[in-house]
Amino acid sequence: MEIIFVLLLLMIIGSIVALETKDLLAAVISVGAVGLILSVTFLFLAAPDIAIVQIVVEVLVLVILIRATISRDTTAVSGDREFFGMAVSIVLLVVIVIFGIRVFSDIPQFGKPIIALFRDAPSNTYISRGLKDTGAANIVTSVILDYRAYDTLGEATVLFTAILGALAILRSKARKKLKGK
Amino acid sequence: MIYILCLIFFMVGLYGVLVKKNIIKIVLGLIIMEYAVNLFLIMLGYREGGVAPIISEGDSITEFIKHSVDPLPQALVLTSIVIGLGVIALMVAICIRLYEKYGTFDITEMRRLKG
Numbered sequence: 001m002e003i004i005f006v007l008l009l010l011m012i013i014g015s016i017v018a019l020e021t022k023d024l025l026a027a028v029i030s031v032g033a034v035g036l037i038l039s040v041t042f043l044f045l046a047a048p049d050i051a052i053v054q055i056v057v058e059v060l061v062l063v064i065l066i067r068a069t070i071s072r073d074t075t076a077v078s079g080d081r082e083f084f085g086m087a088v089s090i091v092l093l094v095v096i097v098i099f100g101i102r103v104f105s106d107i108p109q110f111g112k113p114i115i116a117l118f119r120d121a122p123s124n125t126y127i128s129r130g131l132k133d134t135g136a137a138n139i140v141t142s143v144i145l146d147y148r149a150y151d152t153l154g155e156a157t158v159l160f161t162a163i164l165g166a167l168a169i170l171r172s173k174a175r176k177k178l179k180g181k
Numbered sequence: 182m183i184y185i186l187c188l189i190f191f192m193v194g195l196y197g198v199l200v201k202k203n204i205i206k207i208v209l210g211l212i213i214m215e216y217a218v219n220l221f222l223i224m225l226g227y228r229e230g231g232v233a234p235i236i237s238e239g240d241s242i243t244e245f246i247k248h249s250v251d252p253l254p255q256a257l258v259l260t261s262i263v264i265g266l267g268v269i270a271l272m273v274a275i276c277i278r279l280y281e282k283y284g285t286f287d288i289t290e291m292r293r294l295k296g
Contacts, residue, residue, distance in 0.1 A: 001183070004183060005183065005186065008183065008186045008187065008190065008220075009186070011190060011216070012186070012189060012190050012193060015190065015193045015194065015197075015213045016193055018209055018213070019193065019196070019197040019201065019206060019209065019210065019213075024203070024205055024206075024286075027205070027206065027209060028205070028209070031209050031212055031213070034213065034216065035212075035216065038216050038219075038220060041220065042220075042223060045223050045224065045227050045250070046227065046231045046232060046233045046234075046250045047223050047233065047250070047255050047258075048233050048235075049255060049259060050219075050223060050255055050258055050259060050262070053259055053262050053263065054262060057262050057263065057265070057266045060266055061212065061266060061269055064269060064270055064273050065205070065208070065209075065269075065273060067273075068205065068273045068276055068277055069205055085199075086199075086200050089196070089199040089200060090196070090200075092199075093192050093195060093196055093199075096192065096195075097185075097188060097189065097192055100185070100188045101185055101188075104184040104185055104188065107184070107225075108225075110182075110183050110184065110224060110227065111227060111228060111229035112228070112229070113225060113226050113227060113228050113250070113251050114225075114226075114251065115226075115228075115251050116228060122253065123226075123251045123252060123253045124246070126252055126253065127234065127245065127246050127249050127252065128242065128246050130252075131236055131242070137235060137236045137237070138234070138235045138236075139234035139235070139236070139249070139252040140234055140235075140252050140255045140256050140259065143252055143253060143256035144256045144259060144260065148256065148257075151257070151260060152260065155260045155263060155264055158264050158267065159263060159264060159266075159267040161267075162264075162267030162268055162270060162271045163267055163270065163271075165271050165274075166267075166270045166271045166273075166274040167274075169271070169274040169275055169278055170274045170277065170278070
């Protein structure tokens with residue numbers, strides 16, 4: 001499990017670089033690197049489907065963000081917001097981390113998931129009966145396309161709405177008004 | 182311990198959202214927060230020495246049940262990643278429009294956004 005520690009540390013360093021560097025294009029590319037390391041981490045966590053989707057989405061995010069930043073005024077919006085607000089927010093972050101450590105001591109340890117502790121967790125049903133019920137060898141597929149197909153329908157709706165919103169915002173001219181009104 | 186590292190990863194993103202002035206940096210902070218949450222959910226389902234939830238030919242079901250990782254978080258995180266892409270596209274579209282209107286990415290110079 002040391003490999004996951006190392007990858008997580010790399011991701012933290014990469015995101016700090018992304019947030020602190022001056023050049024916007026470099027920041028965007030650092031976030032791309034963080035996403036690719038995240039994909040490798042998913043592979044080590046035995047989630048190959050997520051790793052594939054993460055790579056595809058990462059490349060698309062990179063393209064969208066570079067479209068937003070390139071050929072624009074990349075010179076230096078430097079500096080932070082006013083000092084008082086920054087100090088308050090950093091204090092808040094530290095407080096949240098301290099409380100978070102207390103919370104994380106209550107949940108099951110890493111490596112011992114809920115399905116190993118409770119025999120009648122829903123995932124155990126999916127694992128044991130997924131092949132027989134749905135005929136899919138990949139249990140993740142059988143969950144998203146059969147047991148929880150309505151969630152996938154909702155996902156498609158949300159995605160469609162978001163893309164529609166982006167197109168409506170980016171449209172350069174408003175539609176002409178109807179004549180004779 | 183590894184969860185706490187994940188929390189720190191989330192906090193780096195939150196720091197970016199709270200402190201930075203450049204609107205693209207704020208979007209990057211949101212993306213980092215999304216990564217951290219997805220990673221945490223996948224970690225919750227990981228089992229020590231687990232295999233991916235894919236049955237291959239010749240596996241016995243009882244062995245598979247003992248060793249497979251949790252498929253439910255993986256399925257729902259798959260949904261969440263794709264939705265994240267749509268949300269990021271929407272945010273970037275708003276950023277481009279703001280740039281066209283104000284000529285800058287600096288949020289302190291956008292007067293209408295001041296509350």
